[in-house]
Amino acid sequence: MAVWDDLVGQERVVEQLTAAARAARATVLAGRSGAVAGGNASLMTHAWLFTGPPGAGQTTAARAFAAALQCTSPDLELGGVPGCGFCDGCHTVMSESHADVKFVRSDGLSIGVGDMRALVLRASSYPTGGRWSVILIDAAHRLTEAAANALLKGVEEPSPRTVWLLCAPSVQDTLPTIRSRCRHLVLRTPAAEAVADLLVRRDGVEPAVAELAARAGQGDIERSRRLAVDEQARSRRLEVLRIPLEVADIGGCLAAAQRLVDTAKADAEALAETRDAKETDDLKAAYGASEGLGGKAPRGMAGAVKELEKRQKSRATRTRRETLGVALLDLLGFYHDVLALQLGSTGALANEDQRPALDKVATAGPPESTLRRIEAVLACRRALDRNVDPLLAVEAMTVALRAG
Ligand SMILES: [Zn+2]
Numbered sequence: 001m002a003v004w005d006d007l008v009g010q011e012r013v014v015e016q017l018t019a020a021a022r023a024a025r026a027t028v029l030a031g032r033s034g035a036v037a038g039g040n041a042s043l044m045t046h047a048w049l050f051t052g053p054p055g056a057g058q059t060t061a062a063r064a065f066a067a068a069l070q071c072t073s074p075d076l077e078l079g080g081v082p083g084c085g086f087c088d089g090c091h092t093v094m095s096e097s098h099a100d101v102k103f104v105r106s107d108g109l110s111i112g113v114g115d116m117r118a119l120v121l122r123a124s125s126y127p128t129g130g131r132w133s134v135i136l137i138d139a140a141h142r143l144t145e146a147a148a149n150a151l152l153k154g155v156e157e158p159s160p161r162t163v164w165l166l167c168a169p170s171v172q173d174t175l176p177t178i179r180s181r182c183r184h185l186v187l188r189t190p191a192a193e194a195v196a197d198l199l200v201r202r203d204g205v206e207p208a209v210a211e212l213a214a215r216a217g218q219g220d221i222e223r224s225r226r227l228a229v230d231e232q233a234r235s236r237r238l239e240v241l242r243i244p245l246e247v248a249d250i251g252g253c254l255a256a257a258q259r260l261v262d263t264a265k266a267d268a269e270a271l272a273e274t275r276d277a278k279e280t281d282d283l284k285a286a287y288g289a290s291e292g293l294g295g296k297a298p299r300g301m302a303g304a305v306k307e308l309e310k311r312q313k314s315r316a317t318r319t320r321r322e323t324l325g326v327a328l329l330d331l332l333g334f335y336h337d338v339l340a341l342q343l344g345s346t347g348a349l350a351n352e353d354q355r356p357a358l359d360k361v362a363t364a365g366p367p368e369s370t371l372r373r374i375e376a377v378l379a380c381r382r383a384l385d386r387n388v389d390p391l392l393a394v395e396a397m398t399v400a401l402r403a404g
Helices: 011-029 058-070 074-078 088-094 113-123 145-156 192-203 207-217 221-229 231-246 250-286 301-342 352-364 367-385 390-400
Strands: 047-051 101-104 133-137 162-167 183-186
Touching: 011 058, 011 183, 047 058, 058 088, 058 101, 058 133, 058 162, 101 113, 113 133, 113 145, 145 162, 192 207, 192 221, 207 221, 207 352, 221 231, 231 250, 231 301, 231 352, 250 301, 250 390, 301 352, 301 367, 301 390, 367 390
Parallel strands: 047 162, 047 183, 101 133, 133 162
Antiparallel strands: none
């Protein structure tokens, strides 16, 4: 299975990346140093920025490209596509164990300046395999400002065989000085059919389940996967989609808002529970702290732990906002379906499984009230982006969703 197979609906991006990987290979074969020398070499460059709608596959694209750069398939001699998926190069990159490919996962925490300086330093060394030294940052928008400035140094003064792969939701999420030095690739929202195919092929999901999940996921591959395989994600979605029927009176509106916010909070707490303690332990272990050393903490550890806890707290806030964001997307999808029904569209609906509820809401009022509700959901999203208190923002929305 080629490394590109998990990337769905991104034909143009794949074309560009495979062309770049070919040019990169020519550079290596010619023994040239520098990604910018030679005839076709302009197809290749040392810094790339992948953006696109949530879940479209930015990191998947970057990882596949990294594999293609390390691909050693004998078929390449015969004009095969770099990124065969079978050779040792591809395999080790995809399993994230290649010596010359460093994955920087934010795991929800912001990436600090210390990590980034170490990376830039590492990037300046020649790749052990003689090909490319690749650094993939899966959430470039979560760099602290100091870290972004350290990264800028690496991107500004590229070592000859270093490739930076940055992923971010949108180009505005990165420093202008960084993005101006990157080649920018924009992923599209993949079609539901393509996502369903992937879920069947890759995750062994039943075709009917895959189709429903892909539609409900609205182009977000990871969200679709979770809806297909995770019972809890499915029941969360159903809870959210009950809201349009619950907002008949003020009491129902307030109760629905409270439930939504509580659920988001519980999600964030559950996630924190599994991650925070381990991160703190790992940090302490890195400082060589262990119980039974007379209880004296190593120098600098208290400060580092405090710093970590601060980052964990801001991650919890963000997780809560993201969970609410998913709920709002589900609601938007619901009202878009209602509008489609009201306007007599016969196309596929995102929430086909909710047909009775959709029909009920669609026949209860005119399209104008649906448009008004869509605007209420969008207004809530904007309010959350502005850090308005979540309960206030969500209450304002559910009240505005009321009939009439
Ligand atoms: Zn390969």
